[in-house]
Amino acid sequence: MPDELGLGVLLFIPYREMERRVFAALEEAGHPLTPAQARLLARIDPGGSRAADLAESAQVTKQTAAYLVEQLERAGYVERVPDPSDGRARLVRLTARAESARPVADAATAAVEAEWLAHLGPRRLAALRDALTRLRDITDPYQDRD
Numbered sequence: 001m002p003d004e005l006g007l008g009v010l011l012f013i014p015y016r017e018m019e020r021r022v023f024a025a026l027e028e029a030g031h032p033l034t035p036a037q038a039r040l041l042a043r044i045d046p047g048g049s050r051a052a053d054l055a056e057s058a059q060v061t062k063q064t065a066a067y068l069v070e071q072l073e074r075a076g077y078v079e080r081v082p083d084p085s086d087g088r089a090r091l092v093r094l095t096a097r098a099e100s101a102r103p104v105a106d107a108a109t110a111a112v113e114a115e116w117l118a119h120l121g122p123r124r125l126a127a128l129r130d131a132l133t134r135l136r137d138i139t140d141p142y143q144d145r146d
Contacts, residue, residue, distance in 0.1 A: 018112045025108035031101040033077075036060075038105075040068045041077060041098055048081065048091030057142055077101075 019035065026033055033041070043049065043057045055065035069092050072078040077098040083089035117125050136143055 014116075018109065021112055022105050022108040025104050026101055029101070029104040031097075031104060033101065036064075037068055037072055037077075040065065041072065041094070041101075044078070044092055044094055044098075046094075048083075048093040050083065050089060051092055054092065072098075 023033065023035065023038075026038075040054055040058050040060075043054050051065050051069055052062055054069070055062045058065060060068075069078060069080070073080065075097075077095055078092050079095055080090045081093055083091045113125075120128065
């Protein structure tokens with residue numbers, strides 16, 4: 001069928017809408033984050049992360065990660081502190097401002113998922129989640145870091 005959309009596009013369209021809704025909610029709540037900034041924030045470990053590790057897990061260059069960390073630090077979402085395991089290194093840690101954005105994003109995500117549940121029904125949504133979880137086994141090199 002020539003008009004049939006590929007799986008990549010079919011995966012991307014609902015993701016893009018969820019992302020749009022999450023960022024709109026964050027903006028409305030006073031957290032004007034970009035997708036690149038949010039992706040980096042999401043990868044910061046609870047005790048802090050080195051910028052080089054963030055670059056690797058976000059699959060960006062070290063320069064890009066450093067630039068995003070600078071932006072996030074100026075906006076009050078992260079702080080850089082000495083790494084207790086290496087006095088020469090610094091860790092990037094989330095601030096209270098970053099933590100206050102999480103419930104906003106979580107609520108927006110939950111609202112979208114509730115709409116999907118209402119549209120698809122519990123069986124289809126469970127099947128979708130199961131299929132995507134199984135695909136993660138062969139597509140996500142970072143799943144063990146969650």
